[in-house]
Amino acid sequence: MSHDHDHHHHHDHDHSELSETELRVRALETILTEKGYVEPAALDAIIQVYETKIGPHNGARVVAKAWTDPTFRKALLEDGSKAIGTLGHVSRVGDHLVVVENTPQRHNMVVCTLCSCYPWEMLGLPPVWYKASPYRSRAVKDPRGVLADFDVTLPKDMEIRVWDSTAETRFLVLPMRPEGTEGWSEEQLAELVTRDSMIGTGFPRKPGAPS
Amino acid sequence: MNGVHDMGGMDGFGKVEPEPNEPMFHADWEARVLAMVRAMGAAGAYNIDTSRFYRETLPPHVYLSSSYYKKWFLGLEEMLIEKGYLTREEVAAGHAMQPAKALKHGKFDLANVERVMVRGKFARPAPAPAKFKIGDRVRAKNIHPATHTRLPRYVRGHVGIVELNHGCHVFPDSAAMELGENPQWLYTVVFEGSDLWGADGDPTSKVSIDAFEPYLDPA
Numbered sequence: 001m002s003h004d005h006d007h008h009h010h011h012d013h014d015h016s017e018l019s020e021t022e023l024r025v026r027a028l029e030t031i032l033t034e035k036g037y038v039e040p041a042a043l044d045a046i047i048q049v050y051e052t053k054i055g056p057h058n059g060a061r062v063v064a065k066a067w068t069d070p071t072f073r074k075a076l077l078e079d080g081s082k083a084i085g086t087l088g089h090v091s092r093v094g095d096h097l098v099v100v101e102n103t104p105q106r107h108n109m110v111v112c113t114l115c116s117c118y119p120w121e122m123l124g125l126p127p128v129w130y131k132a133s134p135y136r137s138r139a140v141k142d143p144r145g146v147l148a149d150f151d152v153t154l155p156k157d158m159e160i161r162v163w164d165s166t167a168e169t170r171f172l173v174l175p176m177r178p179e180g181t182e183g184w185s186e187e188q189l190a191e192l193v194t195r196d197s198m199i200g201t202g203f204p205r206k207p208g209a210p211s
Numbered sequence: 212m213n214g215v216h217d218m219g220g221m222d223g224f225g226k227v228e229p230e231p232n233e234p235m236f237h238a239d240w241e242a243r244v245l246a247m248v249r250a251m252g253a254a255g256a257y258n259i260d261t262s263r264f265y266r267e268t269l270p271p272h273v274y275l276s277s278s279y280y281k282k283w284f285l286g287l288e289e290m291l292i293e294k295g296y297l298t299r300e301e302v303a304a305g306h307a308m309q310p311a312k313a314l315k316h317g318k319f320d321l322a323n324v325e326r327v328m329v330r331g332k333f334a335r336p337a338p339a340p341a342k343f344k345i346g347d348r349v350r351a352k353n354i355h356p357a358t359h360t361r362l363p364r365y366v367r368g369h370v371g372i373v374e375l376n377h378g379c380h381v382f383p384d385s386a387a388m389e390l391g392e393n394p395q396w397l398y399t400v401v402f403e404g405s406d407l408w409g410a411d412g413d414p415t416s417k418v419s420i421d422a423f424e425p426y427l428d429p430a
Contacts, residue, residue: 025240027305034307039320043246049328094330113219127233131279133224140219140418149227160416166361167421168333
């Protein structure tokens, strides 16, 4: 058996495994539809909302507002869901969203060791790494090691606080406002706020850095 | 249950590997699975904690080797079979062969889409006053239920401080087993990294969990 043949065979095998899942998912949807449990158009509509309405832009606007409006910032830290609910322009927020603030003394990082709890109405659906074993296993034991995987280094004596989302509470990190942004508008500031900076595995972009 | 899903503190899984410009879904079927899980839950086939428990009870080698949405799919299919919404014969045939079972909230149609796009409400009126107040020292109980729980292994037996009180919430340990909502007080409890991991931990780290009152003893 030539090496090429081996390779080809292996490739086919991978491909057919993928197809098997696809076929099984299709079969399940067919059964649910035929039994009158779900309307396929309603499934399409759910997916469309995820694809078009939710995403980290919602969280970024909340962060930018907190950076420019001290009254809002205070309300946000006291009751995240309530404060965000007063903003008309972001997606509907669920209950018990807790916003935790980074300071020069403390860095916050969010994980769900048991599964994948995530403030999706603020950040969109979680990335694969957030739901995968390496992050879930190490974030609580070796948070600085995890941050190193993101090329993030904290000062040695800075406290690092890890929030394990084990219930129906959700956590959003309010990162520190980058220096050199005095006088910037909310819209300009929102452009600097990355998804990872609101999970606690990154920082906001610096002014002038590519987006 | 002491399953492989309870990963906090395990070693050997390697580096975190963020994917640049990651797409929302890596295949169309992932989106269909997500939508079906949301839809059938909203139609009343199961509650969110039961669906989590079905994913946790996948055999460990399946759990660890399946992608996220594959786990969702496998959990969904098994749960719908066990709850009588479909049969193994139907799954094998890929078509409906038996009459439908009535759904608590009826067919999931377009009119229902908006209500699944906000997280569910889990706060409930308090059946009793809270046992703990902010600042109290508490010990996470050394319990090992074989059923669904939100008390991760890595904090069991350790002492922490109550930092936040979130009010009374549906108790997932009961809801997952369909034993009712059994609302319980929910607290953020914070532990010192060096208490959890000893000399192998990071002395500058603190780790919190959200702990239901039945998980905690005064310390």
